[in-house]
Amino acid sequence: MSRSTPIKIILIDDHPLVLEGIRSVLETFGHIEVLGAAPSAKEGLKIALAGKPDVVLMDINMPEMNGIDAIEVFKEQLPHTRLLMLSMHDSREYISTSTMYGASGYLLKDVSTDEIVHAIEKVASGGTYFSTGAAQALMADKPKSDIETPLTTREQAVLLLVAEGVSNREVAEKLEISVRTVETHRKNIKKKLGISTTAGLTKYAISNGLIG
Structure with missing residues (x-):
C-alpha cells in the first residue's frame, strides 16, 4: 500500500562525507523528504523534535552520545519515530542491543543505496529491516556466558x-x-x-x- 505523503527522515552521522553523500542520494527520491542532517545525536534530536520525522537514520559510533544510548532518548521523546541504525560494525552485541533498546532496523555501511531506501520504506511502514551482514551476525551463536x-x-x-x-x-x-x-x-x-x-x-x- 503506497503512502500519500513522503517519508520524512533525519540523518545523523559524525562523518560529513557520509552524511552529505547519503543526503544527496536520498533527495533524488520523490517519496523521501530529508528534513535535516546532523553530526551528533543531540543536534539530531533538536531537528527531530521540530520536524517529527517518520524515520531517523543514525550512526552508532559518535562523540558525546553514541547511537545506542541515543535510541532510548529518541524513543522517550518521539515514541512514534522509527529508528534505523547505520554502522560499519557487524557486532552481534551492537545489533542485539540496538534492537533491545527500540531500533527497528540495522544496516551496515557497505549496503547499496537501493537497500537503504528499501530499509527506510520497510521501517516507515511499521516493519523491521536488517541488512544481510547484520542478520547473519544476529543468527550467529550466542556468547557462552x-x-x-x-x-x-x-x-x-x-x-x-x-x-x-x-x-x-x-x-x-x-x-x-x-x-x-x-x-x-x-x-x-x-x-x-x-x-x-x-x-x-x-x-x-x-x-x-x-x-x-
Missing part, C-alpha cells in the same frame, strides 16, 4: 550510580532519563552480568575497580 557481554556506556553509568547507593529516581535525574528507563537498565545489567541483587552489583563494581 552473558557475563562476557559488555555493558553500554549508559548501562555503565547506571551501574556506577546504583553501586553507590543512589535511588532509581536520583539516577533518572542525574542522567536525565525516566525512572522506568532506569529500571529497564537495571534489569538488563543484571541479566548481562548474571547478578540478581543490588548488593551483587555493588560487589561487582568494587571488584572491577568501578568504585573504591
